Amino acid sequence: MLSTMQDDQLSLAHLLQYGARMHGDTEVATWTGSGSRRTTFGQVAKRAAQLAHALRELGVTDDQRVGTFMWNNAEHLECYLAVPAMGAVLHTLNIRLFPEQLTYVANHAEDHVVVVDGSLLPLFAKQLPEMKTVRHVIVANGDAAALEAPSGVTVHSYEELLAGRPETFDWPEIDERSAAAMCYTSGTTGDPKGVVYSHRSIWLHSMQICMTDMMRLTDSDRALVIVPMFHAMSWGMPYAAFMIGTSMVLPDRFLQPAPIAEILAAEKPTFAGAVPTIWQGLLQHLDANPQDISHLREVVVGGSAAPPAMMHAFEERYNVSVLHAWGMTETSPMGSVARPPSGATGEEAWRYRYTQGRFPALVKARLVDDEGNEVPWDGKSVGELEVKGPWITGSYYGGADPDKFHDGWLRTGDVGRITPDGYLTLTDRAKDVIKSGGEWISSVDLENAVMGHPAVAEAAVIGVPDEKWGERPLVAVVVREGEQVTAEELREFLRDKVAKWQLPENWTFVSEVPKTSVGKFDKKRLRAAHAEGKLDVAHL
Ligand code: AMP
Numbered sequence: 001m002l003s004t005m006q007d008d009q010l011s012l013a014h015l016l017q018y019g020a021r022m023h024g025d026t027e028v029a030t031w032t033g034s035g036s037r038r039t040t041f042g043q044v045a046k047r048a049a050q051l052a053h054a055l056r057e058l059g060v061t062d063d064q065r066v067g068t069f070m071w072n073n074a075e076h077l078e079c080y081l082a083v084p085a086m087g088a089v090l091h092t093l094n095i096r097l098f099p100e101q102l103t104y105v106a107n108h109a110e111d112h113v114v115v116v117d118g119s120l121l122p123l124f125a126k127q128l129p130e131m132k133t134v135r136h137v138i139v140a141n142g143d144a145a146a147l148e149a150p151s152g153v154t155v156h157s158y159e160e161l162l163a164g165r166p167e168t169f170d171w172p173e174i175d176e177r178s179a180a181a182m183c184y185t186s187g188t189t190g191d192p193k194g195v196v197y198s199h200r201s202i203w204l205h206s207m208q209i210c211m212t213d214m215m216r217l218t219d220s221d222r223a224l225v226i227v228p229m230f231h232a233m234s235w236g237m238p239y240a241a242f243m244i245g246t247s248m249v250l251p252d253r254f255l256q257p258a259p260i261a262e263i264l265a266a267e268k269p270t271f272a273g274a275v276p277t278i279w280q281g282l283l284q285h286l287d288a289n290p291q292d293i294s295h296l297r298e299v300v301v302g303g304s305a306a307p308p309a310m311m312h313a314f315e316e317r318y319n320v321s322v323l324h325a326w327g328m329t330e331t332s333p334m335g336s337v338a339r340p341p342s343g344a345t346g347e348e349a350w351r352y353r354y355t356q357g358r359f360p361a362l363v364k365a366r367l368v369d370d371e372g373n374e375v376p377w378d379g380k381s382v383g384e385l386e387v388k389g390p391w392i393t394g395s396y397y398g399g400a401d402p403d404k405f406h407d408g409w410l411r412t413g414d415v416g417r418i419t420p421d422g423y424l425t426l427t428d429r430a431k432d433v434i435k436s437g438g439e440w441i442s443s444v445d446l447e448n449a450v451m452g453h454p455a456v457a458e459a460a461v462i463g464v465p466d467e468k469w470g471e472r473p474l475v476a477v478v479v480r481e482g483e484q485v486t487a488e489e490l491r492e493f494l495r496d497k498v499a500k501w502q503l504p505e506n507w508t509f510v511s512e513v514p515k516t517s518v519g520k521f522d523k524k525r526l527r528a529a530h531a532e533g534k535l536d537v538a539h540l
Pocket of ligand 1: 303306325330440
């Protein structure tokens with residue numbers, strides 16, 4: 001028997017209209033470096049309609065991709081709403097990707113239009129000639145004339161394109177399973193892989209993250225959205241805020257500790273989300289320049305493990321509660337949140353809060369050993385985390401990397417244990433990557449780049465703990481017999497091969513890289529040698 005319930009579709013057009021009507025006066029503040037420029041949900045929705053008209057005129061139909069190469073600001077929010085609501089697909093381009101990866105993802109997604117921040121034009125201009133499907137570039141917050149377009153590409157000014165257009169749009173009916181947005185993840189080896197979110201997955205994710213046991217967002221909150229809108233959909237905060245009426249403070253490109261402290265003082269947000277590196281930097285800044293930040297009722301920290309000392313510092317010195325969360329681009333991204341169960345207090349509550357958290361109702365989880373068998377949730381047995389649910393990807397765009405899925409579950413590449421009451425603690429990573437300041441560095445790509453040097457016989461890269469960035473790469477090099485090379489020379493050699501922020505500063509020279517029984521680099525042994533202080537490391 002079927003239910004009698006209406007099969008009403010969860011669409012982002014409805015989210016846009018709902019937010020504009022119910023929370024029309026709710027504010028969106030974008031930091032300018034000295035104060036904020038302000039708009040409201042109502043205005044954002046009107047401009048989203050104008051943007052949709054403009055995009056239609058530029059030939060955006062059906063599920064065509066519209067890329068964004070933007071900081072967190074009101075214009076990016078307009079794209080977040082307009083593009084999916086008109087039935088097209090928002091593709092958030094990660095501005096920190098290595099240039100070749102950037103052109104790869106724009107070509108792979110077949111972006112037709114890209115909206116670019118004026119401040120990012122120099123970075124974008126270099127790659128534009130390689131972007132084969134881009135026909136229009138729209139420059140927001142900057143001078144469109146500053147971009148020299150290759151033939152076949154037209155450049156527009158965002159404001160001129162919107163001006164005078166109707167402030168309403170006849171938003172189409174959309175199947176809730178259709179694509180709304182996409183984001184590439186460049187974590188593991190090989191080319192970045194596209195994760196495609198649906199209208200339905202975004203709605204369900206937004207509803208759940210507002211819930212009491214997750215972010216607890218309400219219409220009296222003011223959220224400082226630091227986590228980039230180009231990485232993992234800004235943890236879903238823009239859509240959740242629009243749904244629930246949480247006002248937003250968007251930091252634009254001002255992500256250093258001093259401007260973040262200024263934004264806090266000026267805008268007094270009640271809530272914020274960012275990776276540990278941002279919070280660590282802010283903590284140091286505040287310790288040197290004390291400021292009351294107790295208006296923050298809570299901050300979410302995720303993307304990398306939150307150091308307990310930092311959690312205590314915010315709580316004990318600044319009266320700000322830190323909520324640890326785990327997630328992935330593939331999981332929309334909120335996967336688990338570390339709120340202690342009711343009744344846990346004192347030390348016991350802290351032990352829960354250090355974990356990567358408990359899964360919400362719509363995230364199914366299991367741990368699997370090397371043979372593919374499930375291991376128990378006993379708080380001791382370790383396995384690779386696999387997850388399943390309506391906002392967890394079941395494949396990658398174009399069918400890349402089918403090995404990442406196991407009987408319909410996503411293999412996360414994260415290794416850990418789960419307590420009987422469902423709290424996850426990550427202990428290791430099965431994937432060979434380094435997470436530095438919230439962004440990925442592929443160790444294999446670095447190894448290949450270093451091994452391209454004629455004096456290098458072998459190079460293995462591991463992630464080593466770093467106070468500021470969480471992790472940084474350490475390169476272990478075996479020099480070819482009869483050759484000589486220094487760490488400085490190797491770093492120089494990498495300069496045009498990897499992104500600047502990925503250039504390793506930690507180097508060690510070894511007589512051989514330890515190998516597993518099947519001849520692969522044994523990084524566990526290398527990590528252990530480093531942890532025991534057995535490697536002689538040069539820090540450049
Ligand atoms: P991304 O898709 O770039 O957001 O990266 C997701 C990955 O970041 C996860 O699979 C983990 O390896 C790592 N990660 C995310 N949150 C945490 C956390 N709270 N603790 C440790 N690692 C994390």
